Every structure is written in structure tokens, then in C-alpha cells.
Amino acid sequence: MNTAAAKSPRAARREARQASTAAFLETLTLPDGPAWLTGLRKEALARVADLTLPDRRDEYWSYTNPDRLIAHDIRPAEVFKITDEPPMYQGIDRLKLVFVDGVFDADASDPLDGEGVEISHLSEAGDIHWAKDLYGSLEAAGQKPVARPLAALNTALAKDGVLIRVTGKVSRPVSLIYYREAEDAEAVLHNVVKLEPGAELTLLENGPVAARSSICLEAEIGEDAVLHHVRTMGRDHERKGITNLFARVGKGGLFKSFSLSMNGRLMRNEAMVWLTGEGGSAHLAGAAMGDGTFHHDDTVFIAHEAPGCESRQVYKKVLRDGAVGVFQGKILVEQAAQLTDGYQLSQSLLMDENCQFLAKPELEIYADNVKCSHGSTSGEISPDHMFYLRSRGVSEEEAKLLLVLAFLAETLDEISNEHIAEDMRLRLRRWLEKHTH
Amino acid sequence: MLEINNLHVKLENEDKQILKGLSLTVEPGSVHAIMGPNGSGKSTLSYVLSGRDGYEVTEGTATLDGEDLLDAEPEDRAARGLFLAFQYPVEIPGVGNMTFLRTALNAQRKARGEAEISSGDFLKLVRAKAKDLKIDAEMLKRPVNVGFSGGEKKRNEILQMAMLEPKMCILDETDSGLDVDAMKLVSDGVNALRAPDRAFLVITHYQRLLDHIKPDVVHIMAAGRIIKSGGPELALEVEKNGYADILAEVEA
Ligand SMILES: Nc1ncnc2c1ncn2[C@@H]1O[C@H](COP(=O)(O)OP(=O)(O)OP(=O)(O)O)[C@@H](O)[C@H]1O
Numbered sequence: 001m002n003t004a005a006a007k008s009p010r011a012a013r014r015e016a017r018q019a020s021t022a023a024f025l026e027t028l029t030l031p032d033g034p035a036w037l038t039g040l041r042k043e044a045l046a047r048v049a050d051l052t053l054p055d056r057r058d059e060y061w062s063y064t065n066p067d068r069l070i071a072h073d074i075r076p077a078e079v080f081k082i083t084d085e086p087p088m089y090q091g092i093d094r095l096k097l098v099f100v101d102g103v104f105d106a107d108a109s110d111p112l113d114g115e116g117v118e119i120s121h122l123s124e125a126g127d128i129h130w131a132k133d134l135y136g137s138l139e140a141a142g143q144k145p146v147a148r149p150l151a152a153l154n155t156a157l158a159k160d161g162v163l164i165r166v167t168g169k170v171s172r173p174v175s176l177i178y179y180r181e182a183e184d185a186e187a188v189l190h191n192v193v194k195l196e197p198g199a200e201l202t203l204l205e206n207g208p209v210a211a212r213s214s215i216c217l218e219a220e221i222g223e224d225a226v227l228h229h230v231r232t233m234g235r236d237h238e239r240k241g242i243t244n245l246f247a248r249v250g251k252g253g254l255f256k257s258f259s260l261s262m263n264g265r266l267m268r269n270e271a272m273v274w275l276t277g278e279g280g281s282a283h284l285a286g287a288a289m290g291d292g293t294f295h296h297d298d299t300v301f302i303a304h305e306a307p308g309c310e311s312r313q314v315y316k317k318v319l320r321d322g323a324v325g326v327f328q329g330k331i332l333v334e335q336a337a338q339l340t341d342g343y344q345l346s347q348s349l350l351m352d353e354n355c356q357f358l359a360k361p362e363l364e365i366y367a368d369n370v371k372c373s374h375g376s377t378s379g380e381i382s383p384d385h386m387f388y389l390r391s392r393g394v395s396e397e398e399a400k401l402l403l404v405l406a407f408l409a410e411t412l413d414e415i416s417n418e419h420i421a422e423d424m425r426l427r428l429r430r431w432l433e434k435h436t437h
Numbered sequence: 438m439l440e441i442n443n444l445h446v447k448l449e450n451e452d453k454q455i456l457k458g459l460s461l462t463v464e465p466g467s468v469h470a471i472m473g474p475n476g477s478g479k480s481t482l483s484y485v486l487s488g489r490d491g492y493e494v495t496e497g498t499a500t501l502d503g504e505d506l507l508d509a510e511p512e513d514r515a516a517r518g519l520f521l522a523f524q525y526p527v528e529i530p531g532v533g534n535m536t537f538l539r540t541a542l543n544a545q546r547k548a549r550g551e552a553e554i555s556s557g558d559f560l561k562l563v564r565a566k567a568k569d570l571k572i573d574a575e576m577l578k579r580p581v582n583v584g585f586s587g588g589e590k591k592r593n594e595i596l597q598m599a600m601l602e603p604k605m606c607i608l609d610e611t612d613s614g615l616d617v618d619a620m621k622l623v624s625d626g627v628n629a630l631r632a633p634d635r636a637f638l639v640i641t642h643y644q645r646l647l648d649h650i651k652p653d654v655v656h657i658m659a660a661g662r663i664i665k666s667g668g669p670e671l672a673l674e675v676e677k678n679g680y681a682d683i684l685a686e687v688e689a
């Protein structure tokens with residue numbers, strides 16, 4: 001009997017995908033770890049098998065080709081020599097945790113302690129650990145309504161990452177620094193942050209990570225807790241990577257996340273945020289600048305599940321010499337989420353006519369009393385603005401720089417810490433000074 | 438100071454001639470006024486002199502202190518002392534007024550080989566000048582012209598002029614949109630800048646501004662040319678009778 005003939009093309013395609021995913025998973029080895037972690041990794045692997053690996057036919061992968069994020073051969077990426085670049089966050093007192101090619105480096109890091117915060121890291125997590133209830137759980141929940149198989153793959157394969165539990169208001173930021181040494185290393189990091197009610201933390205991530213990277217952050221933000229998250233991607237031109245951010249914000253909680261991305265060949269930043277308690281807030285912002293082969297994708301999903309919550313998405317990209325920017329953003333408002341205030345803005349500044357901005361802004365609203373707005377535009381620097389500045393004696397180059405920074409300003413406004421915002425401004429300025437011509 | 442000779446200008450992308458043989462000489466220390474019907478090309482003249490894109494000079498010359506103006510970049514013209522107070526100042530979200538003023542001032546100083554102004558001196562200077570023009574300190578913190586009323590924008594133009602201290606100031610309908618008191622403030626600001634080595638070209642539709650800023654010469658512009666020049670009395674004549682008589686007289 002020929003069963004294949006009876007199958008719908010859709011079912012056949014799914015079977016083929018499952019088979020190729022299974023074949024891919026066969027080739028992987030899970031990292032060692034305590035029993036609880038091994039169990040969670042295996043569950044995650046099973047999720048990948050079920051979801052199957054992404055391909056371009058998937059709704060949220062039509063603008064970005066995932067192949068290079070999955071392929072076995074990790075193409076080497078030249079390590080960017082930071083010669084005249086000042087180190088980040090100079091003068092900002094912080095607890096530094098260093099990872100080299102995705103592995104925790106204890107010698108280069110500060111001692112893992114601080115008041116109101118409990119820190120450990122994945123590769124040395126013991127048999128009993130608070131993170132066992134959280135690791136992979138938000139990622140698993142975040143597979144709906146949009147599948148994120150690469151996040152599940154991260155949960156399965158992550159070798160290292162931080163596990164942070166915050167019980168008080170911590171003023172000293174925790175700073176994760178991702179260095180890279182090898183030209184062809186892959187880094188898979190999985191960070192878990194749990195903020196108990198009323199707790200507060202600033203989490204910084206920066207550095208080039210690896211030739212290819214996958215970084216997942218799961219954040220549980222308790223009642224009235226506050227998490228500030230600031231992430232900057234290094235300057236390596238050939239770097240590829242994906243980040244997955246999962247955050248659940250409780251009653252009255254606040255989650256703020258800002259990402260800065262400069263250069264890199266392929267970057268996909270996914271975020272899934274749930275506002276689960278009344279009066280919660282989530283502000284997600286991103287500034288990305290790149291040229292040439294730069295392909296940057298922000299895919300953001302915010303679910304309002306409780307009444308009276310507020311969310312903002314502010315994403316801006318500066319593209320030149322053929323760079324591609326992608327924004328896919330959704331505000332989902334459940335029926336219970338009355339009095340939701342949702343705002344979404346995605347804009348690109350095209351510095352020449354070879355660049356492309358692909359946007360898919362979405363609203364899905366089931367509550368009747370809400371305020372939601374979204375806007376997506378792409379454009380060039382206004383010649384009228386340029387002329388006005390130049391007519392006052394500002395050089396063409398400086399005028400361009402001022403206007404590009406002005407374009408990005410709204411994203412930087414989402415950073416609460418003024419010192420950190422200033423550091424970002426400086427970095428953007430340096431990049432522009434090198435690239436404005 | 439400013440010498441314009443037989444200037445012909447057309448739009449770059451259209452076959453439309455706007456200036457058709459305009460000649461004008463402005464001497465140092467003087468105030469010249471230009472009046473003329475809507476669409477006669479007054480703003481176009483100011484744009485061409487300050488270097489805006491989109492126009493093509495097909496014939497004629499314009500020089501500032503004997504040096505060619507028309508081939509220079511807008512920022513170089515500014516550094517050489519040319520200033521245009523725009524008829525419609527643009528709003529620039531995200532660029533702070535103070536940052537803008539300071540960047541402009543320092544850019545001009547740098548171009549002239551002068552030292553940059555310190556932030557302390559700059560603040561003192563801008564506060565004093567803003568006060569003279571009754572510009573609120575809060576307004577200075579906002580992005581350039583964003584949320585400014587029409588009159589506030591015009592006052593902001595004069596503040597920039599006062600800060601940059603240009604030699605050749607072109608004011609394009611700075612009076613339109615100003616209330617009576619603001620017109621007095623702005624005029625005082627302009628008069629305070631009058632100096633033997635500085636000149637003004639004031640484009641206006643109304644005699645009232647010229648009561649405050651006394652012109653030495655009044656030009657009437659129509660269809661892309663200066664058709665008549667005279668003393669301040671010419672402005673009074675326009676105020677009383679409009680342009681019809683002058684146009685008829687020239688055509689005759
Ligand atoms: N960029 C342009 N595209 C098309 N037409 C233009 C452009 N710039 C100027 N013009 C035309 O050229 C003519 C002169 O315009 P201009 O703005 O210089 O007049 P004006 O004398 O300043 O008038 P007003 O008194 O109304 O300010 C008008 O007919 C105007 O429509």
C-alpha cells in the first residue's frame with residue numbers, strides 16, 4: 001500500500017521536517033550536568049523534535065533565513081580588534097562576570113556575591129538549585145502562540161550562563177561580559193534571573209560572544225519587582241547569532257530591556273513578554289546600525305494578560321550599503337486585559353537606496369477598552385533638516401551625525417540609568433564617526 | 438558686502454525660471470529691504486544665496502566680500518558670515534536646541550581658525566541673549582523648534598543670529614507671525630546687531646517692521662527681478678497703494 005499518496009502535502013512536509021530535525025538532533029551531545037538539568041535539557045530536546053527546526057516557510061522566518069544559525073559548519077568570524085575603542089561602562093561600578101567563548105571564566109570575574117542577590121552559573125550548578133523550577137519553563141511556555149525551536153535548542157545545549165536570584169533592591173549592576181578568542185567558536189548561553197517581590201536589578205550584557213552565538217534569558221519578575229536589562233552586541237562584522245528573551249512580569253512589576261547592535265552579519269533578537277499582573281509594565285527598545293552584509297531582525301511579542309498594564313516597543317535601525325533590517329512585533333491583548341496601554345514603534349533610516357527594511361507590525365486585541373498604537377516607517381534623512389543645520393555652519397558630516405543620533409534618541413530614552421545611556425550615546429557616535437561618509 | 442549680478446535661477450528638476458536677472462548691492466553697515474508680491478522669488482533668492490539644493494544658477498554671480506558665494510557649501514557660506522533667518526524654520530526632533538547652537542557656533546569658529554567656546558561661556562552667552570529676546574530657558578532645552586509656536590520659532594531664528602554674529606543677515610519674513618510686542622523685541626534684537634561691518638537684507642510684506650528697523654534702501658521685486666529701488670518712502674507707497682501702480686509704471 002502506498003501511504004505517501006494518501007497523505008496531504010502538508011502532512012508530508014511536516015514528516016519530512018520531523019525526519020530532518022531528528023537527524024540533526026542525533027548528531028548533538030548534551031552537556032554534562034546535575035540530574036535536574038539533564039532532565040530539563042532532554043525535555044527541551046523533545047520540544048525541538050516536536051516543533052521541528054525553523055525554515056523560511058515559517059511565518060516569522062520569512063524575512064530572515066535561519067539556516068546559518070543552525071548549520072553544523074560554523075563559519076569562522078574574524079575577531080574584531082578593539083584598538084581605539086574604550087571599554088564599555090567605564091566608571092560604572094558593577095559586578096563583572098566574564099565568559100570567554102561561552103564559558104565562565106572565574107579568574108577574570110568578580111566573586112559571585114553581593115547583598116540581596118544570589119549568583120551562580122550553570123556549568124557548576126549543584127544537585128539542588130532554585131533554578132530547577134525556572135530553567136526552560138518560560139521558554140517552554142513561550143512556544144505558543146509562536147514556535148521558537150531555536151530557544152528550545154538553546155535550553156538543551158547551553159553549556160553555561162548565570163543563575164541570579166534577587167531578593168532586595170540591588171543598586172550595583174550585574175555585568176555579563178562575553179569575550180571571544182576563537183575565530184570559529186559557538187557559544188550557547190542560558191541565563192536565568194528571578195526577582196522576588198519588590199526586588200530590583202540592573203543586568204548588563206556586552207561583548208562579541210562568539211563567531212556564532214545563542215543566548216537565552218529567562219526572567220521571572222515578581223510583584224513590584226524591577227529588572228533593567230541593557231544589552232550591547234560587539235562590533236565583529238562576521239558574527240552571527242540569536243538571542244531569546246522571555247520575561248514574565250507580575251503585578252506592578254517593571255521590565256525594561258534595551259539592545260544596541262552594531263555590525264554583525266546576522267542577528268535575530270526575539271523577545272516574548274507576558275504581563276500577568278495588574279499594573280505591570282514592559283518597555284523594550286532596540287537601536288541597530290549596520291552596513292553591507294548586516295542583517296538584523298527584531299521579533300518581539302508582548303502579551304497583555306492582566307488589566308491596566310502598559311507596554312512599549314521602540315525599535316530603530318540605521319541601515320547603509322545594502323544592510324537589511326527586520327522588525328516583527330506584536331501586541332496581544334487578552335480579553336481580561338482591559339485598560340491596556342500598548343505602544344509600538346519601528347522605524348528605519350535608510351542611508352542609501354540599497355538598504356531594505358521589512359516590517360510586520362501586528363495588533364491582536366480581545367479586550368474592548370484599550371489604547372494601542374503602532375507605527376512603522378522607513379525613510380531617509382530629511383534634506384530640509386540637513387540644510388537647516390548646514391546653513392548654521394554645521395558641517396555635512398556633523399549634521400548627518402546629529403540627525404542619525406536624533407533618530408535613535410527615542411530608543412535611548414528607554415534606558416533609565418543616565419550614565420549607561422550616555423555610554424550608549426558615545427558608542428553610537430563613535431560608530432557613526434567611523435561610518436559617516 | 439553682498440553683490441548680486443544679473444542672477445538667473447531655475448528649478449533643478451523643473452523647467453521653471455524663478456530669478457530672471459536680479460541685481461543687488463548691499464553695502465556694509467546698511468539695511469536693505471525687499472518687498473514684492475507672493476511668488477516673486479524672494480525666498481528663492483534667500484535660499485540660493487545660502488546654498489540650498491534644488492536650484493540651478495544659469496547665469497549671473499553673487500559674491501560676499503568679493504568672493505564667490507554660489508559654489509561654496511552652505512556651511513562655508515555660514516562660516517564666511519552669511520545668515521538666513523528662515524521664513525519657515527523647520528522642527529528637528531531629537532536634536533536639542535542647546536546642542537545645536539553650540540555645535541553651530543563651534544563649527545563656525547573652527548572654520549575660521551578660532552578656539553571653541555567653553556561650555557561655561559556658552560551657557561552664559563546663550564542665557565543672556567535668550568533673555569533679551571524673552572525666550573524661556575525651558576524652551577532652549579527642547580529639541581530645535583519642536584513644539585514652538587510660530588512666533589517662538591521666529592524669535593529662535595533671531596537668537597541664533599545673535600549667537601552667531603554673522604556679517605550678512607538675510608531675514609525672510611521674520612515679522613510674519615509675530616505679535617506686536619514680539620515684533621518690537623525682534624526689531625530691538627536686530628537693531629542691537631547693527632554695526633558698520635554688518636549688513637541686513639530684510640524681506641517683508643509690511644511697512645510695520647520697517648518702522649522699527651529703518652531701511653536705507655527699499656527694493657521692489659516682481660517676477661524674479663528688482664523692478665524698482667528707492668528710499669524708505671517706497672515701502673510707505675506699497676503699504677498705501679499695493680504693487681499695482683509700481684508694476685504698471687515699470688511696464689509702461
Ligand atoms: N521647489 C519648488 N518647486 C516648485 N516651485 C517652486 C519651488 N520653489 C519655488 N517655487 C516657485 O517659485 C516661485 C517663487 O517662490 P518664492 O517662495 O521664492 O516666492 P516668495 O517671493 O518668497 O513668495 P512669498 O511672498 O509668498 O513668500 C513661486 O511661484 C513658487 O511656487
Ligand SMILES: [Mg+2]
Binds near residue numbers: 479480481524609
Ligand atoms: Mg517667501
